[in-house]
Amino acid sequence: MKAFIVDRYGRNGRRRNGHGAAALRFGEMPDPDLRDNDVLVQIHAAGVNVLDSKIRNGEFKLILPYRLPLILGNDVAGVVVRVGSKVRSFKPGDEVYARPHQDRIGSFAELIAMNESDVAIKPKTLSMEEAASMPLVGLTAWQALIERAHLKKGQKVFIHAGSGGVGTFAIQLAKHVGAFVATTTSTANVEFVKQLGADVVIDYKKENFEDVLHDYDVVLNSLDNDALQKSVRVLKRGGKLISISGPPDPAFAKDIGANAFVGLVMRLLSLRIRRQARSQDIDYSFLFMQANGEQLREISALIDSGAIRPVVDRVFPFESTNDALAYVEKGRAKGKVVIKIG
Template sequence: MKAFIINKYTKGGLQLAAIPTPTVGENEVLVEVYAAGLNVLDSKIKTGEFKLILPYKLPLILGHDVAGIITQVGENVTKFKVGDEIYSRPADHHIGTFADYISINEKDVALKPKNLTMEEAASIPLVALTAWQALVEHADLKEGQKVFIQAGSGGVGTIAIQLAKHLGATVATTASTKSFELLKRLGADVLIDYKTQDFETMLKDYHVVLNSQDTKTLKKSIKILKPEGQVISISGPPTHEFADEMGLPWYLKAVLSLISFGIRRKAKKRDVDFYFLFMKASGSQLEKITKLIEADIIKPVVDKIYPFEQTNEALKYVESGRAKGKVVIKVK
């Protein structure tokens, strides 16, 4: 089969290669890939930025989002059958959606929403699971609360805004003014132009912050929270609790504890909870997200669709930071 791989960590492009079709484990399904979503995470893994906490063996097929059709099932698979249209965010160390086929554990798979195309479905899993795990699983966001979602026009932002509004929260977000109309349609209540306005002077007494920006922005975000508020960061710094969750060795736990010490201390001083979120694959959570999609509560936001052969161009566009919503490659 064809796949885009890296043989070494690089800032350059991926290599198109012919490799064997993956075998199917007893708890896995073989998926013919119709579309794959691209994420900043793909770029960070490609350059080696995450090699300490995600030590992949090379060569490696990149890609964390998939929509496609099951062509084979393992002997212990009970939830799916050949011919099912599915979508998934494969688990860490089992990624590889920039390819013709991928084998995925059935626990990480869900049936594709009936009202989405393959390309729309491929845009959903990683960002929707991130939003779900941040706002529902960790923050337990409630009706009447206030949440600040940074970078509202990004992949996570566009889904998180819709989910937060469904949960009954008041939503503030940052973006450029050219994205304001889109974000109003998605449900944003407070729109802040990051180029000319400072959210720190405009927001106060918020219950939750979803941080996806740099450390400077994270420090400012802590100041807008109520006592006992929560800042959930998907951009770091990782903590020693994260090291425990990932089963990392003691020395990495010590390093991450040191790296995150300043932020954790600042949060503690203001009686704020700081949590670093590295989302996990979950077919059961995707099933819940599917219900919201089929009820038109959450809608995909797809900026561009590239043909499979232009995967490198698609990844460059993601790395540019200009995408509104998600970028997808069409494989079939």
């Protein structure tokens, strides 16, 4: 099958995408093996995420020690073509979507095999391209706001980068719960995030969020360490600071079964923010989203009911996958970027 492949990590590859980073190689790879509990999916569309560029550049080598060559891609929508002998939830012909398990990524390809527990039927109201934009950002927002923060009606949540992939979904999910939502964005996207449901919108080019927001229950951080440190000032005592951009903490090291050295590295990386949060009686945690077909089914119901809508900035053809990744790395996409494969 045809696929876009990482041959080696980092920004020093011989082939480049024109933006300083090593390009993915377009080539042939063996069709994936089908295990007893797997579904084999013909991929029609794949979402593109900042996570993809971070994996390609080797930023997650300690957390995700992939063997190279590696097919990149963490969002998928397509049609089931075969099922394993123990699969009971799906059949050939089913239209599905998923965020593959972190050990089995590879949606920048024509085929992918995934455990049926990570897969859900595609929302009926969405095209393949729209569906492919949803799994990673949807599960990230769900696991941060619903599973970890236990966000409730009437609570106040601050979501960084409201016009980005996670932000556009998280705003809608928080409003569905009944929360009061604040976010940041650029001048050009202020009205856009208001239409998604944001109650307070801070133009980061004109104001500092830490000067405006106070006494929030939850902050969802997706930006750099500077924004993370400032986010502590926004929260009230007992609040929750959840970061999807790091630094990873000791609890995460334990969750992934990290060895002593990796655990120590994570402890040191997060020491400053954990101390700062603890001094203000704030709970800091790092979230690395996990595949979960059951949660995707909950998300599908919200989408088909109209509570959440997809936000797709651009759709690139399969052969332009490197261009799509470079576009995402610029950080200016409104919502998600998608690759159309089949």
